[in-house]
Amino acid sequence: xxxxxxxxxxxxxxxxxxxxxxxxxxxxxxxxxxxxxxxxxxxxxxxxxxxxxxxxxxxxxxxxxxxxxxxxxxxxxxxxxxxxxxxxxxxxxxxxxxxxxxxxxxxxxxxxxxxxxxxxxxxxxxxxxxxxxxxxxxxxxxxxxxxxxxxxxxxxxxxxxxxxxxxxxxxxxxxxxxxxxxxxxxxxxxxxxxxxxxxxxxxxxxxxxxxxxxxxxxxxxxxxxxxxxxxxxxxxxxxxxxxxxxxxxxxxxxxxxxxxxxxxxxxxxxxxxxxxxxxxxxxxxxx
Numbered sequence: 001x002x003x004x005x006x007x008x009x010x011x012x013x014x015x016x017x018x019x020x021x022x023x024x025x026x027x028x029x030x031x032x033x034x035x036x037x038x039x040x041x042x043x044x045x046x047x048x049x050x051x052x053x054x055x056x057x058x059x060x061x062x063x064x065x066x067x068x069x070x071x072x073x074x075x076x077x078x079x080x081x082x083x084x085x086x087x088x089x090x091x092x093x094x095x096x097x098x099x100x101x102x103x104x105x106x107x108x109x110x111x112x113x114x115x116x117x118x119x120x121x122x123x124x125x126x127x128x129x130x131x132x133x134x135x136x137x138x139x140x141x142x143x144x145x146x147x148x149x150x151x152x153x154x155x156x157x158x159x160x161x162x163x164x165x166x167x168x169x170x171x172x173x174x175x176x177x178x179x180x181x182x183x184x185x186x187x188x189x190x191x192x193x194x195x196x197x198x199x200x201x202x203x204x205x206x207x208x209x210x211x212x213x214x215x216x217x218x219x220x221x222x223x224x225x226x227x228x229x230x231x232x233x234x235x236x237x238x239x240x241x242x243x244x245x246x247x248x249x250x251x252x253x254x255x256x257x258x259x260x261x262x263x264x265x266x267x268x269x270x271x272x273x274x275x276x277x278x279x280x281x282x283x284x285x286x287x
Contacts (some may be wrong), residue, residue, distance in 0.1 A: 004271070007264040011257055018253035024091065025246035032181070032239035034146070039178055039229075039236045046229050053222055059211035069212075071160065071194050071219045075169040079114045081136060081159060082106060083191070083227070084128075085175030085234045086121035088143045092238055093245040095176065095184070096123035102174055102186050103128075116168070118155065120175075120231065136162075147235050152228035160223055163192045173227065178236035182244060191226055194219055 002010075084103045086096040103124070107115050116136040119125040125138050137158065142151050159171045171192035176184040207214065 002263075002267070004264065004267060007260055007267065011260045011264065014253050014256050014260065018250055018257070021246045021249040021253060025243055025250060028239045028243035028246060032236065032243055035232070035236035035239050036178065038147075039232045042225075042229050042232055046225055049218075049222055049225055053215075053218055055205060056211050056215045056218055059205070059207065060215045063210075063212045069216060069219065070164045071192060071223070073163075073193055075193075077110070077113055077170045079116070079168045079170075080110060081116050081118055081162065081168045081171045083118045083120060083155070083159070083171065083173040083175075083230075084124045085173065085230060086119075086124035086127075087234075087238045088122040088141055089242075090123065091245060092242040093248075095238055095241040096121065098186055099175060100124060100127050102188065106172070106174065106188060118159065120155065121234075142231070143235050143238060147228075147231045149228055152231050153224050156224040156227040157220075159192060159227075160220060168192075173230050175230050175234040176237035176241075177233045178240060181240045184237040184241055189226075189230075191223060194222065 082103060084099060086099050090096070100123070103117070114134065116134045117124075117128055118137045118139075119128060119135060120139045121143060122140040125135075125140055128135060137155075139151070139155060142148075159168075162168050163171060170190060172188060173191050174186075174188045177187050179185050
């Protein structure tokens with residue numbers, strides 16, 4: 001049976017850990033608010049960009065320029081690049097492990113193709129590097145600070161250039177999407193080749209330039225914005241997952257403190273009872 005000193009030490013250690021998890025929860029909550037604001041601000045722009053792309057694509061349909069646009073080229077998916085977005089830090093529950101499992105499932109489902117990984121986040125980088133996976137690029141430390149558009153721009157342009165040069169036949173992105181504080185949804189989306197959206201409601205814009213030329217300039221912006229939004233969604237989902245995990249850890253620490261305190265009181269009561277019995281027995285023996 002643990003002594004009173006051991007129990008007090010354990011209670012003190014758990015209480016110190018609870019203070020740390022509470023502090024991390026508050027930090028994640030503050031960061032989540034800023035990340036959530038960025039995601040909410042980016043969603044309307046991404047939605048309007050897609051709507052505009054739908055109308056321009058409809059106006060440029062059946063043109064020769066659209067048929068030869070390199071970002072729309074459909075090829076057999078023999079070489080695939082997979083953008084895997086994980087966290088740079090842990091203590092976020094199953095946030096990164098769920099993405100890694102989904103990436104492994106994607107690779108297993110495409111055994112006939114050569115899948116190369118563009119790893120965004122230290123957790124995914126460390127996992128796949130240890131397993132000697134095909135890695136085309138690594139990007140760590142991006143989520144330690146606020147996600148910048150320039151960072152997403154470099155990743156998107158690299159993927160587009162490799163696709164245009166014929167090094168890869170398709171690009172997919174896998175990561176978590178932020179839905180609410182308690183909910184993050186895993187998503188796997190094809191980034192390249194861009195599938196020209198089909199819209200049921202077409203707006204007849206008056207174009208100063210030919211729609212095919214506008215589409216040629218619009219498609220790279222659409223790919224860049226898709227990568228940037230995926231990174232923003234992942235950053236917000238990470239903070240939400242960490243806040244939830246730290247809240248659960250703090251609650252578990254509180255329950256452990258209550259259990260240890262109850263055990264401590266019982267041990268102390270038993271010790272006091274034993275001492276009383278010894279005193280009474282000694283007094284009886286003397287009498």
